[in-house]
Amino acid sequence: MNFSQNLAMVMVQSTEPFPVDFDNAWKWIGYFQKSDAKKALLNSGFIEGIDFQVLRSVPQNSKGGRPAKKLYLTVDCFKSFGMMAGTEKGKQIRQYFLECEKRVKEIIPAQNAELEKLRLEVALSQSRERLAAATQTLEGICPGLSALAFGKPEAIIEKERPTTVVQDAYGRSITYDGATITELTKRYGFGKGTKANNQCRAWIRSMGITQDQWIEEPAARITYKLPKEMLTILDQQFSQGRGQRQKLLGEMN
Structure with missing residues (x-):
C-alpha cells in the first residue's frame, strides 16, 4: 500500500493517539531495512508513550518464544521522522500533511459557521416554544392579554363578562x-x-x-x-x- 494524500487526511482526522503503524511507515519513508529504520527512530530523541507506542503480544504457539513488539507512531512523530530520513519519499509525506493542514484550516471555519447556524436555529426553536407556551398561558388568563404583553398596546382585551346576579x-x-x-x-x-x-x-x-x-x-x-x-x-x-x-x-x- 502506497502512501497518498487521502491516507494522510485519514491519519490527520483519526481519533487514535498513535494511528501510524511502523511496519508501514518505514516503507513509506523510503528505508530499505526495517531494522535500520527502527534504529534511526529510537536514536532520534523520540519518547515512548508520547511520540510512539510499543505493544507487546504473547506468542500463540506452544513453543513459547519472545513476545512480539509492534510500534505505532503519532502523526507528528511520523512527519518528523520522514523529514529526518532525508529521503524523497519522506519529503513527499511532509507535503501531503501540509496540504492536509491547509484543507483542515479551510474546513474548520466552515464547520464552525454551520455549527453556529444550527445553534441559532435550535435557540430560535426553543424561544418559539417558550413564546407559544407563554402565549397560551396568558390567553388562558384573559383573551388578548398576550398581544398586549408582547408589545401591541393597541390590542383589545376581551374578557368574558361575568353575569350580574x-x-x-x-x-x-x-x-x-x-x-x-x-x-x-x-x-x-x-x-x-x-x-x-x-x-x-x-x-x-x-x-x-x-x-x-x-x-x-x-x-x-x-x-x-x-x-x-x-x-x-x-x-x-x-x-x-x-x-x-x-x-x-x-x-x-
Whole structure:
C-alpha cells in the first residue's frame, strides 16, 4: 500500500493517539531495512508513550518464544521522522500533511459557521416554544392579554363578562338579558372610550330610544342595559343607515 494524500487526511482526522503503524511507515519513508529504520527512530530523541507506542503480544504457539513488539507512531512523530530520513519519499509525506493542514484550516471555519447556524436555529426553536407556551398561558388568563404583553398596546382585551346576579326576597337569582353601552358602542362601530360611548348614546336617542327604556341592573355598581329585544330594532336601523351615526362620527359634512 502506497502512501497518498487521502491516507494522510485519514491519519490527520483519526481519533487514535498513535494511528501510524511502523511496519508501514518505514516503507513509506523510503528505508530499505526495517531494522535500520527502527534504529534511526529510537536514536532520534523520540519518547515512548508520547511520540510512539510499543505493544507487546504473547506468542500463540506452544513453543513459547519472545513476545512480539509492534510500534505505532503519532502523526507528528511520523512527519518528523520522514523529514529526518532525508529521503524523497519522506519529503513527499511532509507535503501531503501540509496540504492536509491547509484543507483542515479551510474546513474548520466552515464547520464552525454551520455549527453556529444550527445553534441559532435550535435557540430560535426553543424561544418559539417558550413564546407559544407563554402565549397560551396568558390567553388562558384573559383573551388578548398576550398581544398586549408582547408589545401591541393597541390590542383589545376581551374578557368574558361575568353575569350580574341579584337575588329576590326568596334567594332566587335575578339576571337581566341585555347589552351595556360599552358593548353597544363596540357592536355598532363607534370605537372605544368615553367619547365613543357618548356618541353611541346620542345615536340611540336619535332612534327614539329614551333612557327610561334601559334596564337598571342593581348590584354593587349599578349597570344600565338595553333590553335584548331592543337590539333587533337597533340592528335594523343600523343596517339601513338611519339616525345620526355618520354625523356623530364625522363621516359626513
